[in-house]
Amino acid sequence: MSTVVLVEGISDELAVHALAERLGRDLAAEGVTVVPIGGAQAVGRFLERYGPRGENVRLAGLVDAGEERDFQRALERAGLGTDLTRADMERLGFFVCVADLEEELIRALGPDAAVAVVEAQGDLRSFRTFQKQPEWRGRPTEAQLRRFLGSSAGKAKYAPLFVRALDIGRVPRPLAGLVAHV
Numbered sequence: 001m002s003t004v005v006l007v008e009g010i011s012d013e014l015a016v017h018a019l020a021e022r023l024g025r026d027l028a029a030e031g032v033t034v035v036p037i038g039g040a041q042a043v044g045r046f047l048e049r050y051g052p053r054g055e056n057v058r059l060a061g062l063v064d065a066g067e068e069r070d071f072q073r074a075l076e077r078a079g080l081g082t083d084l085t086r087a088d089m090e091r092l093g094f095f096v097c098v099a100d101l102e103e104e105l106i107r108a109l110g111p112d113a114a115v116a117v118v119e120a121q122g123d124l125r126s127f128r129t130f131q132k133q134p135e136w137r138g139r140p141t142e143a144q145l146r147r148f149l150g151s152s153a154g155k156a157k158y159a160p161l162f163v164r165a166l167d168i169g170r171v172p173r174p175l176a177g178l179v180a181h182v
Helices: 010-022 040-050 065-077 086-092 101-109 111-120 124-131 141-153 155-165 173-181
Strands: 003-007 032-036 058-064 094-097
Touching (some): 003 010, 010 032, 010 173, 040 058, 065 094, 086 094, 101 111, 101 173, 111 141, 124 141
Parallel strands (some): 003 058, 058 094
């Protein structure tokens, strides 16, 4: 293992592997291990284990915008910089998603293509039922899809499917940047 990629959850891990596969890369053969850390609050523990004070392997990661500051502080505590900006984090290999990876993928696919993926998986009826719920009725399809994936359908199921459905030129910048970095 020469590189460890820290991601918040399993859906992120599966998306990273799906993009690497689409690009003809075998991350494991390249010595890259993608580690879901179970949420941003755990990043410090993983940086201690794999960072300069631990195994000292090359690090990279993917983080949601809402947890960006947690990652910045943890990277700084691990000895990987001070007063880190987003650009500094990217130079280190840590890329920030606008909201989260699912939002990035839905936006890159567009709502019609994302719904087509849901339909291909046999989940369209469940999604249409979800859309009729009073609190979601009338909201943008993108927001409905994001919530649907986070609740009943499962982000881990759909993240790699969305990556595979994307035009390779429309891969979200954080995901593309991360895979290019490693």
